[in-house]
Amino acid sequence: xxxxxxxxxxxxxxxxxxxxxxxxxxxxxxxxxxxxxxxxxxxxxxxxxxxxxxxxxxxxxxxxxxxxxxxxxxxxxxxxxxxxxxxxxxxxxxxxxxxxxxxxxxxxxxxx
Amino acid sequence: xxxxxxxxxxxxxxxxxxxxxxxxxxxxxxxxxxxxxxxxxxxxxxxxxxxxxxxxxxxxxxxxxxxxxxxxxxxxxxxxxxxxxxxxxxxxxxxxxxxxxxxxxxxxxxxxx
Numbered sequence: 001x002x003x004x005x006x007x008x009x010x011x012x013x014x015x016x017x018x019x020x021x022x023x024x025x026x027x028x029x030x031x032x033x034x035x036x037x038x039x040x041x042x043x044x045x046x047x048x049x050x051x052x053x054x055x056x057x058x059x060x061x062x063x064x065x066x067x068x069x070x071x072x073x074x075x076x077x078x079x080x081x082x083x084x085x086x087x088x089x090x091x092x093x094x095x096x097x098x099x100x101x102x103x104x105x106x107x108x109x110x111x112x
Numbered sequence: 113x114x115x116x117x118x119x120x121x122x123x124x125x126x127x128x129x130x131x132x133x134x135x136x137x138x139x140x141x142x143x144x145x146x147x148x149x150x151x152x153x154x155x156x157x158x159x160x161x162x163x164x165x166x167x168x169x170x171x172x173x174x175x176x177x178x179x180x181x182x183x184x185x186x187x188x189x190x191x192x193x194x195x196x197x198x199x200x201x202x203x204x205x206x207x208x209x210x211x212x213x214x215x216x217x218x219x220x221x222x223x224x225x
Contacts (some may be wrong), residue, residue, distance in 0.1 A: 031155055032212040040129050041117075043216035044156070053211075086142055089156065093212050094163075103154040 002027040004092050006103025013080050015112050021106045023090035024072040030092040034074045034100070035064060038087045046076070047088075080110045113140040116205050116217030122222045131190040135203030138184070143196050144206040145186040147178055149199045156202070162186060177203065178223075198224045 001024040013019045025033075031052035036044035050057045050064045050073065057064050057088075066073040077084055087107050091100040115138040125131060134187050137143050147159040158171045160178035175194050179187045186203060203217040 028191070034213065036216075041219075042116075043219045046213060046215065049213065077124075095205060096212050098212070099144075099146065099158060099161055102156045 002030060002092055002094070004090060004101045004103045006090050006106055008106060009104065010107045010109070012109045014081060015080060017080055018078040019075075019080055019084070019108055019110075021075045021088055021090070021104050021108075022072060022105060023074070023092075024070075024073070025092040025101070027092070027094060028068075028071065029094040030071075030101075032094070033064070033066060034091050035062075035075050035094075036089045036091070038089065038105075040086075044089060046047040047050035055108050077108075080108075082112055084108060085110045113213075114143065114205050114207065114215050115169050116203055116215055118203050118217040118219060118220050121218065121222075122221045124225060125193050126225055127195055128192050131188070131193050131197070131222070133188040133201055133203075133222075135186040135217060136184055136188075137186075137205045138214045140184075140205065140207050142183060145180065146206070147186065147188050148204065149203040150202060150219075156177040159197075160188070196225050198222055 004024045034049035037047045038044040048062050048064050050066050059078040061078045063076045087105045091107050092098045117136045146161045148156045162168050162180045177189050201220045204214045204216045
């Protein structure tokens with residue numbers, strides 16, 4: 001089955017700096033890559049996703065890049081703010097309606 | 113987009129007692145539904161998924177079971193809870209074969225004492 005690895009497991013950044021989280025996947029058939037943000041005590045929320053026919057996608061301060069050849073994708077958060085502090089999960093899926101394989105998560109702390 | 117409801121929000125149960133957690137979905141029909149467990153500070157472990165009424169797939173052998181009595185209702189159960197069943201239980205829904213996106217509910221915090 002699909003194996004998704006996520007790095008780093010923890011990330012501490014100064015407010016205003018950028019944060020980057022990287023994930024690799026094993027199944028070359030995977031074609032959908034969402035990112036979720038989970039605040040303490042809450043369910044994960046989808047923040048951005050990308051499909052394999054696109055190399056990069058942006059939504060305000062958040063961007064995701066995908067390298068299909070290398071089988072890795074990354075989340076970039078610019079101008080970090082204290083409210084960006086949370087656990088972030090990457091995931092991969094190989095077809096619509098199929099289950100997601102999740103990374104282990106990255107705990108991001110933004111220092112004021 | 114769909115909305116996932118879960119209850120109760122928190123639950124404290126003694127070892128050996130039964131369990132029933134409920135998940136309902138609004139805003140879509142015939143969704144794929146998922147139960148995940150998250151141990152403290154850990155990632156998401158897929159427990160069960162369902163592509164339709166009465167259709168349940170189990171990902172890991174354990175003390176839990178799932179049922180889907182209605183299209184938009186998914187229930188997680190146990191006959192006798194173990195200490196190791198403690199965790200944060202999340203239900204997620206997906207619009208079936210037309211989309212990849214999964215939406216999560218708010219979760220149930222289960223503590224087994």
